[in-house]
Amino acid sequence: MLTQKTIDIIKSTVPVLEVHGEKITTRFYQLLFQNNPELLNVFNHANQKQGRQQTALANAVYAAAAHIDHLEEIIEDVKLIAHKHRSLGIKPEQYPIVGKNLLAAIKDVLGDAATDEVLNAWKDAYQVIANAFISFEKGLYQQAQEVEGGWSDFRKFVVDKKVKESEVITSFYLKPQDGGALASFLPGQYISVKVQITGVENSHIRQYSLSDAPSKDYYRISVKQESGNDIKPDGMVSTYLHQQIKEGDILEISAPAGVFTLDEHNDRPVVLLSGGVGLTPLTSMVNTLVEKYPKRPVTYIHAAINGNFHAFAQHMTELASKNKQLKNYFVYERPTDNDRRFQSFDKEGFITIDWLQSILKSNQMDFYFCGPTPFMKAMYNGLKQWGVEKEHIHFEFFGPAGELEEQAEAVQVR
Numbered sequence: 001m002l003t004q005k006t007i008d009i010i011k012s013t014v015p016v017l018e019v020h021g022e023k024i025t026t027r028f029y030q031l032l033f034q035n036n037p038e039l040l041n042v043f044n045h046a047n048q049k050q051g052r053q054q055t056a057l058a059n060a061v062y063a064a065a066a067h068i069d070h071l072e073e074i075i076e077d078v079k080l081i082a083h084k085h086r087s088l089g090i091k092p093e094q095y096p097i098v099g100k101n102l103l104a105a106i107k108d109v110l111g112d113a114a115t116d117e118v119l120n121a122w123k124d125a126y127q128v129i130a131n132a133f134i135s136f137e138k139g140l141y142q143q144a145q146e147v148e149g150g151w152s153d154f155r156k157f158v159v160d161k162k163v164k165e166s167e168v169i170t171s172f173y174l175k176p177q178d179g180g181a182l183a184s185f186l187p188g189q190y191i192s193v194k195v196q197i198t199g200v201e202n203s204h205i206r207q208y209s210l211s212d213a214p215s216k217d218y219y220r221i222s223v224k225q226e227s228g229n230d231i232k233p234d235g236m237v238s239t240y241l242h243q244q245i246k247e248g249d250i251l252e253i254s255a256p257a258g259v260f261t262l263d264e265h266n267d268r269p270v271v272l273l274s275g276g277v278g279l280t281p282l283t284s285m286v287n288t289l290v291e292k293y294p295k296r297p298v299t300y301i302h303a304a305i306n307g308n309f310h311a312f313a314q315h316m317t318e319l320a321s322k323n324k325q326l327k328n329y330f331v332y333e334r335p336t337d338n339d340r341r342f343q344s345f346d347k348e349g350f351i352t353i354d355w356l357q358s359i360l361k362s363n364q365m366d367f368y369f370c371g372p373t374p375f376m377k378a379m380y381n382g383l384k385q386w387g388v389e390k391e392h393i394h395f396e397f398f399g400p401a402g403e404l405e406e407q408a409e410a411v412q413v414r
Protein backbone atom coordinates (compact mmCIF):
# COMPACT_ATOMS: atom_id res chain seq x y z
CA MET A 1 0.00 0.00 0.00
CA LEU A 2 1.22 3.47 -0.82
CA THR A 3 1.15 6.14 1.87
CA GLN A 4 -0.97 9.23 1.31
CA LYS A 5 2.23 11.24 1.19
CA THR A 6 3.60 9.09 -1.64
CA ILE A 7 0.31 9.41 -3.53
CA ASP A 8 0.41 13.20 -3.12
CA ILE A 9 4.00 13.38 -4.36
CA ILE A 10 3.19 11.23 -7.38
CA LYS A 11 0.12 13.24 -8.32
CA SER A 12 1.94 16.54 -7.94
CA THR A 13 4.92 15.39 -10.01
CA VAL A 14 3.01 13.77 -12.89
CA PRO A 15 2.55 17.15 -14.63
CA VAL A 16 6.26 17.92 -14.18
CA LEU A 17 7.27 14.58 -15.67
CA GLU A 18 4.77 14.98 -18.50
CA VAL A 19 6.54 18.15 -19.58
CA HIS A 20 9.77 16.17 -19.83
CA GLY A 21 7.92 13.04 -20.91
CA GLU A 22 9.69 12.22 -24.12
CA LYS A 23 13.09 13.34 -22.90
CA ILE A 24 12.80 10.96 -19.97
CA THR A 25 11.68 7.99 -22.02
CA THR A 26 14.28 8.65 -24.72
CA ARG A 27 16.94 8.61 -22.00
CA PHE A 28 15.24 5.55 -20.50
CA TYR A 29 15.54 3.55 -23.74
CA GLN A 30 19.19 4.60 -24.13
CA LEU A 31 19.96 3.30 -20.64
CA LEU A 32 17.79 0.21 -21.03
CA PHE A 33 19.41 -1.00 -24.25
CA GLN A 34 22.88 -0.07 -23.01
CA ASN A 35 22.39 -2.07 -19.82
CA ASN A 36 20.12 -4.82 -21.18
CA PRO A 37 20.73 -5.21 -24.92
CA GLU A 38 18.75 -8.48 -24.91
CA LEU A 39 15.59 -6.36 -24.71
CA LEU A 40 16.25 -5.20 -28.26
CA ASN A 41 14.72 -8.55 -29.20
CA VAL A 42 11.39 -7.51 -27.74
CA PHE A 43 10.79 -3.87 -28.63
CA ASN A 44 9.83 -2.75 -32.13
CA HIS A 45 12.89 -0.93 -33.45
CA ALA A 46 10.89 0.97 -36.04
CA ASN A 47 8.74 2.39 -33.27
CA GLN A 48 11.89 3.33 -31.34
CA LYS A 49 13.36 5.21 -34.24
CA GLN A 50 10.21 7.20 -34.77
CA GLY A 51 9.96 7.97 -31.07
CA ARG A 52 6.56 6.26 -30.98
CA GLN A 53 7.60 3.77 -28.33
CA GLN A 54 8.89 6.59 -26.17
CA THR A 55 5.58 8.41 -26.32
CA ALA A 56 3.65 5.22 -25.72
CA LEU A 57 5.61 4.25 -22.66
CA ALA A 58 5.53 7.78 -21.28
CA ASN A 59 1.76 8.01 -21.73
CA ALA A 60 1.19 4.62 -20.14
CA VAL A 61 3.32 5.35 -17.09
CA TYR A 62 1.90 8.85 -16.54
CA ALA A 63 -1.69 7.73 -17.03
CA ALA A 64 -1.13 4.99 -14.47
CA ALA A 65 0.63 7.38 -12.09
CA ALA A 66 -2.17 9.95 -12.35
CA HIS A 67 -4.62 7.20 -11.32
CA ILE A 68 -2.29 5.58 -8.83
CA ASP A 69 -4.92 5.39 -6.08
CA HIS A 70 -7.68 4.26 -8.51
CA LEU A 71 -5.97 2.01 -11.03
CA GLU A 72 -9.31 0.31 -11.64
CA GLU A 73 -10.41 3.47 -13.50
CA ILE A 74 -7.93 2.73 -16.27
CA ILE A 75 -8.52 -1.00 -16.35
CA GLU A 76 -9.38 -0.94 -20.07
CA ASP A 77 -5.98 0.60 -20.84
CA VAL A 78 -4.25 -1.89 -18.55
CA LYS A 79 -6.00 -4.78 -20.34
CA LEU A 80 -5.03 -3.52 -23.75
CA ILE A 81 -1.37 -3.11 -22.84
CA ALA A 82 -1.30 -6.39 -20.94
CA HIS A 83 -2.59 -8.22 -24.03
CA LYS A 84 0.15 -6.64 -26.08
CA HIS A 85 2.74 -7.60 -23.46
CA ARG A 86 1.55 -11.20 -23.31
CA SER A 87 1.65 -11.35 -27.09
CA LEU A 88 5.22 -10.04 -27.12
CA GLY A 89 6.33 -12.39 -24.33
CA ILE A 90 7.06 -9.72 -21.68
CA LYS A 91 7.94 -11.45 -18.38
CA PRO A 92 7.67 -10.41 -14.70
CA GLU A 93 11.46 -10.36 -14.35
CA GLN A 94 11.66 -7.61 -16.98
CA TYR A 95 9.65 -5.17 -14.86
CA PRO A 96 12.39 -4.43 -12.27
CA ILE A 97 14.81 -3.80 -15.15
CA VAL A 98 12.41 -1.30 -16.69
CA GLY A 99 11.79 0.29 -13.27
CA LYS A 100 15.48 0.71 -12.49
CA ASN A 101 16.26 2.36 -15.81
CA LEU A 102 13.16 4.55 -15.73
CA LEU A 103 14.14 5.86 -12.32
CA ALA A 104 17.68 6.50 -13.50
CA ALA A 105 16.30 8.39 -16.51
CA ILE A 106 14.03 10.53 -14.32
CA LYS A 107 17.03 11.37 -12.17
CA ASP A 108 19.19 12.25 -15.19
CA VAL A 109 16.61 14.51 -16.80
CA LEU A 110 15.22 16.24 -13.71
CA GLY A 111 18.64 16.79 -12.13
CA ASP A 112 18.35 18.56 -8.77
CA ALA A 113 14.57 18.57 -8.93
CA ALA A 114 14.67 14.78 -8.46
CA THR A 115 15.00 14.75 -4.68
CA ASP A 116 15.32 11.46 -2.79
CA GLU A 117 11.75 11.93 -1.62
CA VAL A 118 10.45 12.22 -5.20
CA LEU A 119 12.54 9.32 -6.44
CA ASN A 120 11.45 7.05 -3.60
CA ALA A 121 7.81 7.90 -4.22
CA TRP A 122 8.20 6.99 -7.91
CA LYS A 123 9.99 3.81 -7.00
CA ASP A 124 7.06 2.75 -4.79
CA ALA A 125 4.47 3.84 -7.34
CA TYR A 126 6.22 2.00 -10.14
CA GLN A 127 6.10 -1.15 -8.03
CA VAL A 128 2.34 -0.80 -7.65
CA ILE A 129 1.87 -0.24 -11.40
CA ALA A 130 4.21 -3.11 -12.29
CA ASN A 131 2.39 -5.46 -9.90
CA ALA A 132 -0.94 -4.60 -11.54
CA PHE A 133 0.44 -5.49 -14.97
CA ILE A 134 2.29 -8.58 -13.77
CA SER A 135 -0.76 -10.05 -12.11
CA PHE A 136 -3.03 -9.32 -15.08
CA GLU A 137 -0.49 -10.72 -17.52
CA LYS A 138 -0.07 -13.85 -15.39
CA GLY A 139 -3.75 -14.56 -15.93
CA LEU A 140 -3.37 -14.02 -19.67
CA TYR A 141 -0.40 -16.40 -19.91
CA GLN A 142 -2.33 -19.04 -17.98
CA GLN A 143 -5.36 -18.60 -20.19
CA ALA A 144 -3.27 -18.79 -23.37
CA GLN A 145 -1.69 -22.02 -22.16
CA GLU A 146 -4.79 -23.70 -20.78
CA VAL A 147 -7.28 -23.29 -23.62
CA GLU A 148 -7.55 -26.23 -25.98
CA GLY A 149 -4.77 -26.01 -28.54
CA GLY A 150 -3.19 -23.16 -26.57
CA TRP A 151 0.39 -22.36 -25.66
CA SER A 152 2.36 -19.66 -23.88
CA ASP A 153 5.32 -17.92 -25.53
CA PHE A 154 6.14 -18.75 -29.16
CA ARG A 155 5.24 -21.85 -31.16
CA LYS A 156 6.50 -22.91 -34.56
CA PHE A 157 4.07 -22.69 -37.49
CA VAL A 158 4.50 -23.82 -41.06
CA VAL A 159 3.51 -21.48 -43.87
CA ASP A 160 0.99 -23.77 -45.51
CA LYS A 161 -0.06 -21.35 -48.22
CA LYS A 162 0.96 -17.89 -49.42
CA VAL A 163 -1.64 -15.98 -51.46
CA LYS A 164 -1.29 -12.56 -53.09
CA GLU A 165 -4.45 -10.59 -52.30
CA SER A 166 -3.65 -7.23 -53.89
CA GLU A 167 -0.71 -5.29 -55.27
CA VAL A 168 0.60 -4.81 -51.72
CA ILE A 169 -1.14 -7.38 -49.49
CA THR A 170 -0.25 -11.07 -49.23
CA SER A 171 -1.90 -13.67 -47.00
CA PHE A 172 0.00 -16.34 -45.09
CA TYR A 173 -1.90 -19.44 -43.99
CA LEU A 174 -0.22 -20.85 -40.90
CA LYS A 175 -0.50 -24.33 -39.36
CA PRO A 176 1.22 -25.63 -36.20
CA GLN A 177 4.40 -27.51 -37.10
CA ASP A 178 3.75 -29.99 -34.27
CA GLY A 179 0.47 -30.99 -35.94
CA GLY A 180 -1.36 -30.27 -32.66
CA ALA A 181 -4.64 -28.46 -32.10
CA LEU A 182 -5.05 -24.79 -32.81
CA ALA A 183 -6.37 -22.44 -30.11
CA SER A 184 -9.51 -20.60 -31.08
CA PHE A 185 -9.59 -16.79 -30.95
CA LEU A 186 -12.03 -13.91 -30.99
CA PRO A 187 -12.60 -12.22 -34.35
CA GLY A 188 -10.52 -9.04 -34.27
CA GLN A 189 -7.56 -10.50 -32.35
CA TYR A 190 -3.96 -10.55 -33.51
CA ILE A 191 -0.87 -12.71 -33.20
CA SER A 192 2.81 -11.81 -32.90
CA VAL A 193 5.27 -13.12 -35.45
CA LYS A 194 8.92 -13.36 -34.36
CA VAL A 195 11.55 -13.45 -37.09
CA GLN A 196 15.30 -13.71 -37.19
CA ILE A 197 16.46 -12.24 -40.49
CA THR A 198 19.82 -13.40 -41.80
CA GLY A 199 22.36 -10.59 -41.56
CA VAL A 200 20.14 -8.48 -39.28
CA GLU A 201 20.90 -8.10 -35.58
CA ASN A 202 18.34 -9.29 -33.00
CA SER A 203 15.05 -10.98 -33.55
CA HIS A 204 12.10 -8.82 -34.53
CA ILE A 205 8.48 -9.10 -33.47
CA ARG A 206 5.46 -7.67 -35.28
CA GLN A 207 1.78 -8.03 -34.58
CA TYR A 208 -0.70 -8.88 -37.32
CA SER A 209 -4.46 -9.23 -37.04
CA LEU A 210 -5.93 -12.60 -37.91
CA SER A 211 -7.91 -12.14 -41.09
CA ASP A 212 -10.16 -15.20 -41.24
CA ALA A 213 -12.83 -16.65 -38.96
CA PRO A 214 -11.70 -18.74 -35.97
CA SER A 215 -13.46 -21.85 -37.25
CA LYS A 216 -10.62 -22.91 -39.58
CA ASP A 217 -7.69 -25.32 -39.14
CA TYR A 218 -5.21 -22.51 -39.87
CA TYR A 219 -4.48 -18.96 -38.80
CA ARG A 220 -4.38 -16.47 -41.60
CA ILE A 221 -2.56 -13.14 -41.52
CA SER A 222 -2.67 -10.71 -44.43
CA VAL A 223 0.35 -8.46 -44.50
CA LYS A 224 0.93 -5.24 -46.40
CA GLN A 225 4.45 -4.78 -47.66
CA GLU A 226 5.39 -1.45 -46.17
CA SER A 227 8.00 0.58 -47.97
CA GLY A 228 10.33 1.81 -45.27
CA ASN A 229 12.35 4.98 -45.56
CA ASP A 230 14.45 7.17 -43.25
CA ILE A 231 11.45 8.92 -41.79
CA LYS A 232 9.36 5.79 -41.48
CA PRO A 233 11.87 2.98 -41.11
CA ASP A 234 9.22 0.29 -40.88
CA GLY A 235 8.82 -2.39 -43.49
CA MET A 236 11.74 -4.65 -42.65
CA VAL A 237 9.61 -7.51 -41.36
CA SER A 238 6.80 -7.15 -43.91
CA THR A 239 9.37 -7.05 -46.72
CA TYR A 240 11.03 -10.15 -45.29
CA LEU A 241 7.69 -11.97 -45.14
CA HIS A 242 6.73 -10.95 -48.67
CA GLN A 243 10.06 -11.52 -50.35
CA GLN A 244 11.80 -14.27 -48.43
CA ILE A 245 9.25 -16.40 -46.66
CA LYS A 246 7.96 -19.20 -48.86
CA GLU A 247 5.41 -21.96 -48.46
CA GLY A 248 6.90 -24.64 -46.21
CA ASP A 249 8.97 -22.15 -44.17
CA ILE A 250 8.62 -21.87 -40.41
CA LEU A 251 7.47 -18.82 -38.46
CA GLU A 252 7.34 -18.40 -34.70
CA ILE A 253 3.95 -17.26 -33.49
CA SER A 254 2.53 -16.28 -30.11
CA ALA A 255 -1.06 -17.14 -29.20
CA PRO A 256 -3.91 -14.82 -30.23
CA ALA A 257 -4.41 -11.70 -28.12
CA GLY A 258 -6.17 -8.36 -28.20
CA VAL A 259 -9.22 -6.55 -26.94
CA PHE A 260 -10.67 -5.19 -30.20
CA THR A 261 -13.15 -7.99 -30.71
CA LEU A 262 -16.60 -8.46 -32.14
CA ASP A 263 -19.30 -8.30 -29.49
CA GLU A 264 -21.06 -11.59 -30.12
CA HIS A 265 -23.51 -11.14 -27.25
CA ASN A 266 -26.01 -8.83 -28.87
CA ASP A 267 -27.92 -8.75 -32.12
CA ARG A 268 -27.67 -5.09 -33.08
CA PRO A 269 -26.88 -4.44 -36.74
CA VAL A 270 -23.14 -4.13 -37.33
CA VAL A 271 -21.26 -1.64 -39.49
CA LEU A 272 -17.65 -2.53 -40.30
CA LEU A 273 -15.49 0.23 -41.77
CA SER A 274 -11.99 -0.48 -42.99
CA GLY A 275 -9.24 1.52 -44.66
CA GLY A 276 -6.44 -0.20 -46.59
CA VAL A 277 -4.83 -3.11 -44.80
CA GLY A 278 -6.92 -2.21 -41.74
CA LEU A 279 -9.44 -4.62 -43.28
CA THR A 280 -7.76 -7.63 -41.66
CA PRO A 281 -9.55 -7.76 -38.28
CA LEU A 282 -12.82 -6.71 -39.93
CA THR A 283 -12.62 -9.47 -42.51
CA SER A 284 -12.36 -11.95 -39.65
CA MET A 285 -15.49 -10.36 -38.16
CA VAL A 286 -17.48 -10.49 -41.43
CA ASN A 287 -16.55 -14.11 -42.01
CA THR A 288 -17.59 -14.97 -38.46
CA LEU A 289 -20.87 -13.05 -38.67
CA VAL A 290 -22.03 -14.82 -41.83
CA GLU A 291 -21.00 -18.21 -40.44
CA LYS A 292 -22.45 -17.88 -36.97
CA TYR A 293 -25.07 -15.11 -36.92
CA PRO A 294 -27.01 -15.23 -40.18
CA LYS A 295 -29.79 -13.05 -38.74
CA ARG A 296 -27.59 -10.13 -37.74
CA PRO A 297 -27.53 -7.41 -40.43
CA VAL A 298 -24.00 -6.43 -41.47
CA THR A 299 -22.84 -3.49 -43.57
CA TYR A 300 -19.23 -3.79 -44.65
CA ILE A 301 -17.60 -0.68 -46.11
CA HIS A 302 -14.07 -0.76 -47.37
CA ALA A 303 -11.96 2.22 -48.42
CA ALA A 304 -8.98 1.57 -50.67
CA ILE A 305 -6.84 3.62 -52.99
CA ASN A 306 -8.28 1.73 -55.97
CA GLY A 307 -9.07 -1.80 -57.13
CA ASN A 308 -5.39 -2.75 -57.40
CA PHE A 309 -4.94 -2.18 -53.68
CA HIS A 310 -8.19 -3.82 -52.65
CA ALA A 311 -7.71 -7.23 -50.97
CA PHE A 312 -10.60 -9.72 -50.67
CA ALA A 313 -12.83 -7.76 -53.10
CA GLN A 314 -14.02 -10.91 -54.85
CA HIS A 315 -14.45 -12.78 -51.58
CA MET A 316 -16.64 -10.01 -50.15
CA THR A 317 -18.71 -9.70 -53.32
CA GLU A 318 -19.37 -13.44 -53.35
CA LEU A 319 -20.15 -13.47 -49.65
CA ALA A 320 -22.74 -10.68 -50.08
CA SER A 321 -24.34 -12.45 -53.03
CA LYS A 322 -24.74 -15.62 -50.95
CA ASN A 323 -25.78 -14.00 -47.65
CA LYS A 324 -28.72 -11.62 -47.60
CA GLN A 325 -27.69 -10.24 -44.21
CA LEU A 326 -24.54 -8.67 -45.74
CA LYS A 327 -24.31 -5.45 -47.75
CA ASN A 328 -20.99 -4.33 -49.20
CA TYR A 329 -19.79 -0.90 -50.26
CA PHE A 330 -16.41 -0.21 -51.83
CA VAL A 331 -15.03 3.32 -51.73
CA TYR A 332 -12.06 4.11 -53.97
CA GLU A 333 -9.94 7.16 -53.44
CA ARG A 334 -8.56 7.28 -57.01
CA PRO A 335 -10.28 4.65 -59.17
CA THR A 336 -8.38 3.28 -62.18
CA ASP A 337 -9.83 3.18 -65.68
CA ASN A 338 -10.53 -0.50 -65.13
CA ASP A 339 -12.41 0.22 -61.90
CA ARG A 340 -14.59 2.65 -63.86
CA ARG A 341 -15.08 0.28 -66.76
CA PHE A 342 -16.21 -2.57 -64.48
CA GLN A 343 -17.99 -0.25 -62.04
CA SER A 344 -16.24 -2.08 -59.26
CA PHE A 345 -16.77 0.61 -56.64
CA ASP A 346 -19.74 2.42 -55.07
CA LYS A 347 -18.24 5.78 -54.25
CA GLU A 348 -15.26 7.78 -55.33
CA GLY A 349 -13.13 9.64 -52.75
CA PHE A 350 -13.19 8.97 -49.02
CA ILE A 351 -15.85 7.57 -46.73
CA THR A 352 -17.61 10.66 -45.41
CA ILE A 353 -20.14 10.81 -42.65
CA ASP A 354 -22.74 12.47 -44.93
CA TRP A 355 -22.45 9.54 -47.29
CA LEU A 356 -22.57 7.07 -44.40
CA GLN A 357 -25.77 8.69 -43.15
CA SER A 358 -27.27 8.48 -46.62
CA ILE A 359 -26.70 4.73 -46.93
CA LEU A 360 -27.29 3.65 -43.33
CA LYS A 361 -30.21 5.96 -42.46
CA SER A 362 -30.02 5.04 -38.77
CA ASN A 363 -27.15 5.31 -36.32
CA GLN A 364 -28.57 2.66 -33.99
CA MET A 365 -25.87 0.16 -34.89
CA ASP A 366 -22.55 -1.12 -33.60
CA PHE A 367 -19.66 0.48 -35.46
CA TYR A 368 -16.21 -1.12 -35.79
CA PHE A 369 -13.36 0.48 -37.68
CA CYS A 370 -9.69 0.05 -38.43
CA GLY A 371 -7.32 1.72 -40.90
CA PRO A 372 -4.70 4.44 -41.26
CA THR A 373 -4.66 7.13 -38.57
CA PRO A 374 -6.35 9.95 -40.60
CA PHE A 375 -9.10 7.48 -41.54
CA MET A 376 -9.58 6.50 -37.88
CA LYS A 377 -9.72 10.12 -36.87
CA ALA A 378 -12.29 10.91 -39.57
CA MET A 379 -14.47 7.92 -38.65
CA TYR A 380 -14.33 8.51 -34.92
CA ASN A 381 -15.09 12.20 -35.04
CA GLY A 382 -17.72 11.74 -37.75
CA LEU A 383 -19.56 9.05 -35.80
CA LYS A 384 -19.49 11.14 -32.68
CA GLN A 385 -20.89 14.12 -34.57
CA TRP A 386 -23.65 11.89 -35.86
CA GLY A 387 -24.54 11.13 -32.25
CA VAL A 388 -23.37 7.52 -32.11
CA GLU A 389 -22.83 6.67 -28.48
CA LYS A 390 -19.34 5.82 -27.34
CA GLU A 391 -20.28 2.33 -26.23
CA HIS A 392 -21.23 1.53 -29.83
CA ILE A 393 -17.96 2.76 -31.32
CA HIS A 394 -15.19 0.16 -31.42
CA PHE A 395 -11.83 0.61 -33.07
CA GLU A 396 -8.38 -0.82 -33.39
CA PHE A 397 -5.23 1.17 -33.53
CA PHE A 398 -2.18 -0.94 -34.07
CA GLY A 399 0.67 1.44 -33.34
CA PRO A 400 1.61 2.45 -29.82
CA ALA A 401 -1.61 3.89 -28.48
CA GLY A 402 -0.15 7.34 -27.77
CA GLU A 403 0.18 8.13 -31.44
CA LEU A 404 -3.54 8.09 -31.94
CA GLU A 405 -4.16 9.84 -28.67
CA GLU A 406 -2.01 12.73 -29.78
CA GLN A 407 -3.60 13.03 -33.15
CA ALA A 408 -7.22 12.48 -32.26
CA GLU A 409 -7.79 14.15 -28.96
CA ALA A 410 -11.25 12.68 -28.88
CA VAL A 411 -10.25 9.09 -29.39
CA GLN A 412 -10.05 7.37 -26.04
CA VAL A 413 -7.24 5.06 -26.84
CA ARG A 414 -7.07 1.46 -25.74
Ligand SMILES: NC(=O)C1=CN([C@@H]2O[C@H](COP(=O)(O)OP(=O)(O)OC[C@H]3O[C@@H](n4cnc5c(N)ncnc54)[C@H](O)[C@@H]3O)[C@@H](O)[C@H]2O)C=CC1
Residues within 6 Å of the ligand: 190, 209, 224, 275, 276, 277, 278, 279, 280, 281, 303, 304, 305, 306, 309, 331, 332, 333, 349, 350, 351, 370, 371, 372, 373, 374, 375, 378, 396, 397, 398, 399
Ligand atom coordinates in the same frame (compact mmCIF):
# COMPACT_ATOMS: atom_id res chain seq x y z
N1 LIG B 1 -5.30 -4.40 -36.33
C1 LIG B 1 -4.89 -3.18 -36.59
O1 LIG B 1 -4.92 -2.30 -35.76
C2 LIG B 1 -4.40 -2.91 -37.93
C3 LIG B 1 -4.14 -1.60 -38.25
N2 LIG B 1 -3.69 -1.30 -39.47
C4 LIG B 1 -3.38 0.10 -39.78
O2 LIG B 1 -4.08 0.44 -40.94
C5 LIG B 1 -3.25 1.22 -41.74
C6 LIG B 1 -3.69 0.93 -43.19
O3 LIG B 1 -2.85 1.50 -44.01
P1 LIG B 1 -2.81 1.41 -45.59
O4 LIG B 1 -3.23 0.10 -46.11
O5 LIG B 1 -1.45 1.87 -45.89
O6 LIG B 1 -3.88 2.50 -45.98
P2 LIG B 1 -3.89 3.38 -47.31
O7 LIG B 1 -2.88 4.45 -47.17
O8 LIG B 1 -3.88 2.49 -48.47
O9 LIG B 1 -5.31 4.08 -47.14
C7 LIG B 1 -6.48 3.33 -47.22
C8 LIG B 1 -7.66 4.24 -47.33
O10 LIG B 1 -7.89 4.96 -46.13
C9 LIG B 1 -8.71 6.06 -46.45
N3 LIG B 1 -8.26 7.32 -45.86
C10 LIG B 1 -7.01 7.78 -45.80
N4 LIG B 1 -7.02 9.01 -45.26
C11 LIG B 1 -8.30 9.33 -44.98
C12 LIG B 1 -8.93 10.46 -44.42
N5 LIG B 1 -8.24 11.51 -44.03
N6 LIG B 1 -10.29 10.42 -44.29
C13 LIG B 1 -11.00 9.36 -44.69
N7 LIG B 1 -10.43 8.27 -45.23
C14 LIG B 1 -9.10 8.26 -45.38
C15 LIG B 1 -8.67 6.24 -47.94
O11 LIG B 1 -9.91 5.84 -48.48
C16 LIG B 1 -7.55 5.32 -48.37
O12 LIG B 1 -7.71 4.85 -49.68
C17 LIG B 1 -1.84 0.85 -41.41
O13 LIG B 1 -1.06 2.00 -41.39
C18 LIG B 1 -1.93 0.24 -40.03
O14 LIG B 1 -1.41 1.13 -39.06
C19 LIG B 1 -3.53 -2.27 -40.40
C20 LIG B 1 -3.78 -3.59 -40.13
C21 LIG B 1 -4.25 -4.00 -38.87
